Amino acid sequence: MTAVPLTHRYVIAARLKGYLGKHEESVALLTEALELEPDSPRLLRFRGHRRISISDYAGAIADLRAAADQLAGVEDEYEMYQPEVEKDVVSLILGRPEDVRPQHLSDTDAAANPEILGRYNTTLHASVWYHLGVAQYLAGDLEGCLPSFAESEKASRHQEGLVASQDWQYMALRRLGRTAEAEEVLDRFRTVDLVDEPHLVGYEGRMKLYTGEIGPDELWAMCDGNSLKTVTQGYGLGNWHYYNGDVDKAREVFDGVLKTRVTHAFAYLAVKAEYERNPDFATTSKEN
Structure with a gap:
């Protein structure tokens, strides 16, 4: 049987808990995983996300900032899309680890296997910056969230993340009274070739x-x-x-x-x- 790395199983389990609305349990699992792999940008990214879900914005910002500070030296990777994660949960429960696909696909591996990219809907770098921006916005730091969302927009490879990053920037700028800059965001949106x-x-x-x-x-x-x-x-x-x-x-x-x-x-x-x-x-x- 093919072994699925333990920290990968922690991420799968934590994502499942999140899908079930058990966000505090998701955070607890990721905290355990971080004891095995301290300072992992991937684990910090997922725990930061779930900390937002329980309104722990300070904790989320700390996690996501720690992850963001490491990104310059970390190869970007694609993150498995939720319906695909659910399939792998079933495979693990039924004792079929050989059927579990890579939850995180590096750029190097993606270049060698472009045909499987449909399973993935976000990337590590874009997700870290996006969730950091969201946590800052929800904490009331409208000024501070702007650079994070700008980085997320630059890193985004999928329409959903790109447009969402633009949207939060636009809202923050309007709330700050910076209408001209908000219009520049709309100009960038107008160039996006939208797919439904x-x-x-x-x-x-x-x-x-x-x-x-x-x-x-x-x-x-x-x-x-x-x-x-x-x-x-x-x-x-x-x-x-x-x-x-x-x-x-x-x-x-x-x-x-x-x-x-x-x-x-x-x-x-x-x-x-x-x-x-x-x-x-x-x-x-x-x-x-």
Whole structure:
């Protein structure tokens, strides 16, 4: 039987716990793994992600900053896409380790096997920078998140990560009142050759709202009853109403986001952060 390295099994187990919504258990598993492989950028990346999910933004920033500081000397690698990870979980449970595919595919290996890249949907470097930016944004550091999202945008090789990095930059810049720089982000988005893929959760729609290609009602209709899309589209839409001066409409949309109870979604956490810290939503924070 082919052995699957222990730290790889830890990542698979931690990702499974995350898919099941057991984020604290995911963090605990990755903490165990880091005892075996201290300072691993890969393990820090995944633990940082799950720390965001439990609102431990300081811990997430510490993990992801430690990972980012090492990236210059680390070959980038592709990360397995969730549905593919689930297949490998089944293989491990059924005692078929020989069927478990590489969870992380280095650039060198990818160049030799380009036909298998469809199994992978993110890369280590882009994920580290993206999740660092998200943690900083959710912690209220709108200025500090901008360089992280810019690095994520540069490192992104997949549409979802690229557009999401642009979206968070745009929102942060608008909230900082730096409208001209926000428009430059939209100019970059306009050059993206968009492809509609089933797994996309809504950043493309949000960016189309910002450019004026679609209106707010059309964006909201695109949610089509999908809770994750409602959360993702909703935070962007509510934020758009907010920085365009309509606090009441923003509150209405944000309330809709919270009603989904998709508590692990970054957009859900962003609404919670608004209600906890933003004085414009002080009344709402007491009600939610």
